[in-house]
Amino acid sequence: MNARKLWSRILVIVGSIAMLVGALDLMEGSLIILAGSGLVAFGTFLGQSERRLIAYRVWVFILIAIGVGAMWGLTWVGGFGGNSGRSMWLGVLILPYLIGWSMGIWGPGSPRWLLVMGIVVGLFYQAILPIVLARGGKHAWVGATVISALGVLTIVGCISRLRNRTAERQ
Numbered sequence: 001m002n003a004r005k006l007w008s009r010i011l012v013i014v015g016s017i018a019m020l021v022g023a024l025d026l027m028e029g030s031l032i033i034l035a036g037s038g039l040v041a042f043g044t045f046l047g048q049s050e051r052r053l054i055a056y057r058v059w060v061f062i063l064i065a066i067g068v069g070a071m072w073g074l075t076w077v078g079g080f081g082g083n084s085g086r087s088m089w090l091g092v093l094i095l096p097y098l099i100g101w102s103m104g105i106w107g108p109g110s111p112r113w114l115l116v117m118g119i120v121v122g123l124f125y126q127a128i129l130p131i132v133l134a135r136g137g138k139h140a141w142v143g144a145t146v147i148s149a150l151g152v153l154t155i156v157g158c159i160s161r162l163r164n165r166t167a168e169r170q
Contacts, residue, residue, distance in 0.1 A: 004046060011043025016114050019104055023121045026147075027075075030068045030097065037061045037104050044109070053109050060104040067097020081142075088142060098150050106157030112165070118158040125151030 018036025022029030041057040070093035074080050081088035105118035125147050132144040 004048075008043045008047030011039045011046065015039030015041075015043060016111075019101065020114070020117050020121060023101065024124075026098070027071070030071060033097075033101055034061075034064050034068045037064045037100070040104065049109070056107055057104070057109075060100045060107060063096040063100025064104070067094050067100060070094050071097060091142070091146075095146075098146070099153075102150060102154045102157060105154055106161050110161060112162070115158040115162050118154050122151040122153075122155035122158070125154070 015036040015038070018032050018039065022032030022036060026033075037057075038061055041054075041061040044054050044057045074086075074090060074093065078084050078086075080086040080090040105121070106115060110118075129144050129148045129151075132140055132147070136144065
C-alpha cells in the first residue's frame with residue numbers, strides 16, 4: 001500500500017471516529033463532527049476513490065457545515081423559540097447538520113464497524129428521548145422528536161446498508 005492510500009485510510013477512520021464521538025453531544029460536538037466529516041471527505045479525495053463517492057462525502061461535509069454554521073449563528077444571537085423572541089421555525093436551519101451527519105454514518109463506503117456504531121448512537125438517541133421529555137421545558141417535545149427521528153433515520157440507514165452488504169455477498 002502506498003503512502004497516499006495509507007493516509008487516505010487513516011483520515012477516513014479518524015474522521016469517522018470523530019463523527020461518532022461528536023454525536024454524543026450534538027451541540028458541543030458539532031465542531032468535532034464538522035472536522036471529522038472534513039477529514040472523511042479529504043481522505044476520500046486523497047484515496048482517489050470514484051467520483052460519486054467523493055461527491056457524496058463532500059456534500060455530507062457541506063450539509064454539516066451549513067447546519068453547524070446556522071446552529072452556532074443562532075446560538076450567538078441568543079437562540080430561537082422560547083423567550084428569545086425568534087420563531088421556533090428557525091430551528092429548521094439546523095436540519096442540514098443532522099441529516100448530513102446521519103448520511104455520513106450510513107452512506108456508501110461506510111465500513112461495517114461504523115454502521116454498527118451508528119446503530120448504537122441511534123439507540124442512544126432513543127434512550128435519551130424519555131429523559132428529555134421528562135426534564136425538558138414547555139417545548140422539549142420538539143427537540144426530543146427531532147433527536148428521536150434522527151436516531152430512527154440512522155438506525156434504519158445503517159441496518160439497510162448492512163442488509164445490502166449481506167445480500168451482495170450471497
